[in-house]
Amino acid sequence: xxFKFFSAHLLSLSVLSGLSIYSVSANALPSFARQxxxxxxxxxxxxxxPQLTPHGVxxxxxxYTDTDGKDGKIPLSAMLVExxxxxxxxxxxxxxxxxxxxxxxxxxxxxxxxxxxxxDHIGGLVQVTGNDFDRRFAMDxxxxxxxDSRQLSGKDFTYGVSFNNNPTIQDPFNTLNGWKFxxxxxxxxxxxxxxxxxxxxxxxxxxxxTAYAFFDNSFYGELGGYQTMSKSLRNKLNAGExxxxxxxxxxxxxxYFKDMKKQAFxxxxxxxxxxxxxDFESGPTDDYRDIGVDASYQFLGTRxxxxxxxxxxxxxxxxxxxxxxxxxxxxxxxxxxxxxxxGSYHYxxxxxxxxxxxxxxxxxxxALYNNGEADAGSINGSPNSRGYIxxxxxxxxxxxxxWGAPFANARLGLQYTGYTKFNGAKNxxxxxxxxxxxxxxxxxxxxxxx
Amino acid sequence: xxxxxLFSLVILFALTQVKVVHAADIAHGTHVFNEECAxxxxxxxxxxxxxxxxxNVVGRKSASxxxxxxxxxxxxxxxxxxxxQIAAYIEHPKKVIPTGKMxxxxxxxxxxxxxxxxxxxxxx
Numbered sequence: 001x002x003f004k005f006f007s008a009h010l011l012s013l014s015v016l017s018g019l020s021i022y023s024v025s026a027n028a029l030p031s032f033a034r035q036x037x038x039x040x041x042x043x044x045x046x047x048x049x050p051q052l053t054p055h056g057v058x059x060x061x062x063x064y065t066d067t068d069g070k071d072g073k074i075p076l077s078a079m080l081v082e083x084x085x086x087x088x089x090x091x092x093x094x095x096x097x098x099x100x101x102x103x104x105x106x107x108x109x110x111x112x113x114x115x116x117x118x119x120d121h122i123g124g125l126v127q128v129t130g131n132d133f134d135r136r137f138a139m140d141x142x143x144x145x146x147x148d149s150r151q152l153s154g155k156d157f158t159y160g161v162s163f164n165n166n167p168t169i170q171d172p173f174n175t176l177n178g179w180k181f182x183x184x185x186x187x188x189x190x191x192x193x194x195x196x197x198x199x200x201x202x203x204x205x206x207x208x209x210t211a212y213a214f215f216d217n218s219f220y221g222e223l224g225g226y227q228t229m230s231k232s233l234r235n236k237l238n239a240g241e242x243x244x245x246x247x248x249x250x251x252x253x254x255x256y257f258k259d260m261k262k263q264a265f266x267x268x269x270x271x272x273x274x275x276x277x278x279d280f281e282s283g284p285t286d287d288y289r290d291i292g293v294d295a296s297y298q299f300l301g302t303r304x305x306x307x308x309x310x311x312x313x314x315x316x317x318x319x320x321x322x323x324x325x326x327x328x329x330x331x332x333x334x335x336x337x338x339x340x341x342x343g344s345y346h347y348x349x350x351x352x353x354x355x356x357x358x359x360x361x362x363x364x365x366x367a368l369y370n371n372g373e374a375d376a377g378s379i380n381g382s383p384n385s386r387g388y389i390x391x392x393x394x395x396x397x398x399x400x401x402x403w404g405a406p407f408a409n410a411r412l413g414l415q416y417t418g419y420t421k422f423n424g425a426k427n428x429x430x431x432x433x434x435x436x437x438x439x440x441x442x443x444x445x446x447x448x449x450x
Numbered sequence: 451x452x453x454x455x456l457f458s459l460v461i462l463f464a465l466t467q468v469k470v471v472h473a474a475d476i477a478h479g480t481h482v483f484n485e486e487c488a489x490x491x492x493x494x495x496x497x498x499x500x501x502x503x504x505x506n507v508v509g510r511k512s513a514s515x516x517x518x519x520x521x522x523x524x525x526x527x528x529x530x531x532x533x534x535q536i537a538a539y540i541e542h543p544k545k546v547i548p549t550g551k552m553x554x555x556x557x558x559x560x561x562x563x564x565x566x567x568x569x570x571x572x573x574x
């Protein structure tokens with residue numbers, strides 16, 4: 001029994017991490033537009049969140065405090081996502097409770113945000129989200145900042161602290177896992193089991209503080225740590241239960257950013273270490289050490305034609321003492337590597353096309369990945385998955401002269417995710433006859449913000 | 451008579467060219483404005499963003515839009531935004547208004563500055 005418990009628990013952590021790629025809770029907040037007097041397109045590529053323009057990067061670094069100087073702004077926003085999901089082959093079990101095995105229409109997200117500035121130096125966002133398969137509201141992303149700017153050696157110097165609950169959500173470039181493409185994706189389709197720890201395994205279950213500094217509008221450094229919230233707090237917030245960090249998990253980030261107005265780029269490195277107690281008890285830990293590199297380029301021009309390209313590569317090393325001792329992992333030591341690349345084109349910040357590829361590879365581990373489950377298992381005991389995502393979207397509003405500005409915005413999107421390998425194989429990956437391409441997913445969505 | 455006609459045609463052609471060049475400058479200035487300024491400033495009358503509206507800004511006294519919250523430094527600057535003053539400001543904002551609110555490093559290219567001011571001059 002214990003073997004199964006640990007195995008299931010560790011796999012659930014891995015699965016959760018994998019799922020997080022596809023459950024990105026992306027934000028586009030009219031309350032920030034009302035606060036600044038600016039359109040959504042000032043801060044967001046394609047006039048919708050979360051992909052940031054350089055102007056948006058500076059707004060985030062400044063603690064979400066910029067304003068048009070007028071009082072009386074209410075820092076509240078709401079967001080909903082209605083989606084239709086079709087997979088090439090129906091799933092073995094219902095996609096979620098209350099849903100069918102295929103062709104599901106769902107209210108995927110209904111969020112309320114407290115988002116705005118509190119003072120000249122304090123601002124942030126706090127998101128609470130519900131959906132019609134969990135049928136309850138839970139704490140979603142939080143990023144509260146204290147920030148200030150001054151001149152240092154004749155150069156701009158911005159510094160601050162972010163208090164957040166999801167490592168990478170606070171990254172100023174919105175290109176790491178918390179906000180990377182796909183910015184919206186189906187939560188009713190199968191997704192690969194394995195993903196690096198830093199890609200969402202801790203989301204909403206931790207609280208962290210990271211201090212950052214941004215010098216000469218170019219050099220960025222950040223350092224902080226995360227701890228798991230107490231059980232009572234997690235219960236109150238309906239947060240997940242995927243293990244406890246032993247002590248504090250350090251997070252760090254270094255980047256170089258250059259805004260040339262017509263174009264911009266950033267390159268960087270980032271990382272996180274965590275010692276996890278999957279059963280919330282002291283003893284051997286499962287240790288993760290993630291290091292990543294990333295780069296991003298934007299051609300902005302006059303904002304009529306915008307091209308972007310984002311990429312990242314994460315190398316994860318694992319020492320699974322806890323899982324290995326409990327029989328939940330065949331190997332004590334393992335690795336996982338994740339590569340992402342996405343390019344986009346937007347015309348008039350209204351019509352968007354995005355194409356992305358992803359590739360996850362790692363060592364085989366039968367106990368870890370071969371859980372015997374239909375659709376979700378891996379007969380090879382392998383985490384390897386790769387595929388592509390294509391998306392076309394239409395964002396009719398969110399510009400200076402748009403209808404409803406700055407009170408409403410919406411995006412209509414059509415997205416196709418194709419898998420050339422899923423949980424270790426192209427064909428019969430789960431040992432029960434399911435092929436990678438059976439999980440190819442067509443997702444149509446309406447995403448609205450108020 | 452022929453010489454007079456020829457002279458008139460030359461003048462007309464020259465004026466046309468001036469107009470074409472002026473229009474080209476405004477078009478380029480519009481592009482520069484959209485690339486460098488439009489996120490924080492609106493060209494529309496009465497539309498303030500993080501920065502004040504730039505409608506009719508050329509010749510305007512500094513800090514004169516009543517419903518915009520300027521920095522104390524800007525309020526006490528007593529600048530009249532002539533073309534030359536705007537050029538100096540957008541080249542090195544911190545040199546003109548050292549503790550101003552505008553988060554902008556400056557527009558280095560002289561032709562870009564000239565054309566964006568030509569565009570601003572057209573906003574009235």
